Amino acid sequence: MVVIKWKFRCRGLWSNTRDRIACRFSEAVLTAKSLTYNKHMCKNYAIDCLLEPIFWFVDNFAGCLGKVFVFCVVTLTAAAVSIAYWVGLPYWWQRDPTTTVFLVIFGNWLLINILFHYYMGVVTPPGYPPVGARVTHAAGICKKCITPKPPRTHHCSVCDRCILAMDHHCPWLNNCVGYFNARYFYLYMVYMVAGVTFVMLAGLDIGHVVLWLNDTGGIIPNNDPELIGHPVRLNLTGALVPVKFIVEYDSLNFPREHKLPVPPITEAQRICAHPWKRKAVIFMAVTCLSVFVALTTLVLMHGKHISRGETSVEAHINAAIRKKDRHFRNPFNFGRKKNWMLFLGLTHRRKFWRHVLFPSNHKPAGNGVMWHTLYNRREEWP
Numbered sequence: 001m002v003v004i005k006w007k008f009r010c011r012g013l014w015s016n017t018r019d020r021i022a023c024r025f026s027e028a029v030l031t032a033k034s035l036t037y038n039k040h041m042c043k044n045y046a047i048d049c050l051l052e053p054i055f056w057f058v059d060n061f062a063g064c065l066g067k068v069f070v071f072c073v074v075t076l077t078a079a080a081v082s083i084a085y086w087v088g089l090p091y092w093w094q095r096d097p098t099t100t101v102f103l104v105i106f107g108n109w110l111l112i113n114i115l116f117h118y119y120m121g122v123v124t125p126p127g128y129p130p131v132g133a134r135v136t137h138a139a140g141i142c143k144k145c146i147t148p149k150p151p152r153t154h155h156c157s158v159c160d161r162c163i164l165a166m167d168h169h170c171p172w173l174n175n176c177v178g179y180f181n182a183r184y185f186y187l188y189m190v191y192m193v194a195g196v197t198f199v200m201l202a203g204l205d206i207g208h209v210v211l212w213l214n215d216t217g218g219i220i221p222n223n224d225p226e227l228i229g230h231p232v233r234l235n236l237t238g239a240l241v242p243v244k245f246i247v248e249y250d251s252l253n254f255p256r257e258h259k260l261p262v263p264p265i266t267e268a269q270r271i272c273a274h275p276w277k278r279k280a281v282i283f284m285a286v287t288c289l290s291v292f293v294a295l296t297t298l299v300l301m302h303g304k305h306i307s308r309g310e311t312s313v314e315a316h317i318n319a320a321i322r323k324k325d326r327h328f329r330n331p332f333n334f335g336r337k338k339n340w341m342l343f344l345g346l347t348h349r350r351k352f353w354r355h356v357l358f359p360s361n362h363k364p365a366g367n368g369v370m371w372h373t374l375y376n377r378r379e380e381w382p
Helices: 002-035 043-050 052-095 097-123 182-215 267-271 275-307 312-324 336-344
Strands: 153-156 161-164 168-170 175-177 232-234 240-242 246-249 255-258
Touching (some): 052 182, 052 275, 097 182, 182 275, 182 336, 275 312
Antiparallel strands (some): 168 175, 232 240
C-alpha cells in the first residue's frame, strides 16, 4: 500500500509541475504577443523588422558606394577588352586572319553597344514627377515627399525622391532605373551577356591551349642550343626546358619510359605560353563566367516582368493582389508583343534593327505621368 501511495503521489507532483510549466509558458507567450500586438503583424512585417539594419545601410551608404561600383564596372570591362586584344587577337590572327576580321567586327559591335547603353543608363535621369505643375491623374500622395504621385510612381529612399515607373535603384549604375532609362539598363545587360558569351566561345580554344601547354610539350625553334631539335616543356615558372623522354605510369603505378613523337608547338600556341598571359586567360574565364551567370538571371527575370507590362516593384504588388483577387488583371498589360514594343520605344515607325541592334537615344512613348490602360485603349498611342 505504501508503495502504491508513493507512486500516485509522485505522479501527482509530476502532473502539477507539468501544468505549472505549461501555464508559465502560456503566460510568457501571451505577454510577448500583448507587448508586440499590431493589426499589421505578419511574417512579412517580421522579416522587414529583421532586415531594417540592411535597409538603413543601403539608404545611407548606397549613394556613396555607387561611384565605387561604377568604377569597378569600368575597370573590369577595360581589363576584359585589354586581355582580348593582348592575347586573343594575336592568337586568332596566327590561326586564321579571315576569322579574326569577323571576330573583331562582331566583338566591337557588341562593345560599342555595351559602352553606349551603360553610359546612357548612368547619365540619363530616370524621370521625376513635375514640380509645381498640376498632376491631373494622381494615384495618391507620397508620404515622404508630401506631393501628388502619378500612377506607377514610387519613392526611392536612396535618391530621396519619387521616380516615374520606378523599377529599382541600381548601385552598378549609381542611378535609379525608371521610365526614361529602363531600356538602356536592360539592353546593357542583354549586350553584356552576349559579349561575355562571345568572349567565352572565342576563348575556348585559347583556354584549351593554356591547359595543354601545362601538361605536354612540343618541338619549337629556339636559339638555345640545348632546346634545338628536342621536345620541350613549360615548367611552373613558364620557362622552356628540354624533355628527352616521356614518362607514363601503368596500371600498377610503375613508371615506364618510352620515346613517342611529341607534337610541335605552333606559333599561335607559343603566343599563349607566357605565364602572365596564362594568368590573364584564367582571370578572364572566371570573370566572364561570373558575369554570365549573374546577368543572365537578371535578364530572364526582367524580361518576364516586361512581358507582363510591369516593373519589379509592380511585380511584388501585383503578386500580393492576385493572392486576394484571382480575377485581378494588370491594367498596363497589353500583351507580350505590345509590351515589348512600348518598352523598347518602337513607336513612330521605329525599326528594331536600327533602334535596338544599334545605339539609339530615342525616348520612350509618352511622358511617364499619364498612362494608357486597358480601359482607354481607344486613344491613339503617342
